[in-house]
Amino acid sequence: DGGITQSPKYLFRKEGQNVTLSCEQNLNHDAMYWYRQDPGQGLRLIYYSQIVNDFQKGDIAEGYSVSREKKESFPLTVTSAQKNPTAFYLCASSISGNSNQPQHFGDGTRLSIL
């Protein structure tokens, strides 16, 4: 079955540590997205990528970084500069950046501070 796989499901970060969240899709989608979900705040866009080797900052990019070296993969690094990283992180994809089609979501990674 086609879909989006996020790993790990749970992740713990120590002070001063960078951590990387994995997102892989086998839907052959061009566009990929990272969102942060906090209780009562909905989904906030961190970064998005419309095509391989290209990505743009979303609304809350500070303290995060991404890469898009392969169509299937869009890893997110939470750096030590992100002072409040505890949240549920969701990766999504869509057919293309300007499509009217819905996004497909992974099952998320829950990041906590040790």
Next chain:
Amino acid sequence: AQSVAQPEDQVNVAEGNPLTVKCTYSVSGNPYLFWYVQYPNRGLQFLLKYITGDNLVKGSYGFEAEFNKSQTSFHLKKPSALVSDSALYFCAVRDGAGTYKYIFGTGTRLKVLA
């Protein structure tokens, strides 16, 4: 600027009764509108979308939504609620004028009481 409002944090309904989850939006061009459902510790699942055409859109699991351009609303409805419908529901909008971002509401928790 694009925005989505879900005015109710929680909606309670008795099993077998009709349910409505409200959503209003603001976009500069023609809207692409979506509803998603999220179960605990899972990603978002697509329910239905409005792009153009008939104002009443039918989706998965017996859900439907009514697009009202004059009231800029896209309320989610179901004629007869099930306990298994209890979840978090998100409305999302995308500006059909060409932006690449989806804007999500803050979510409405639906509780169906047996």
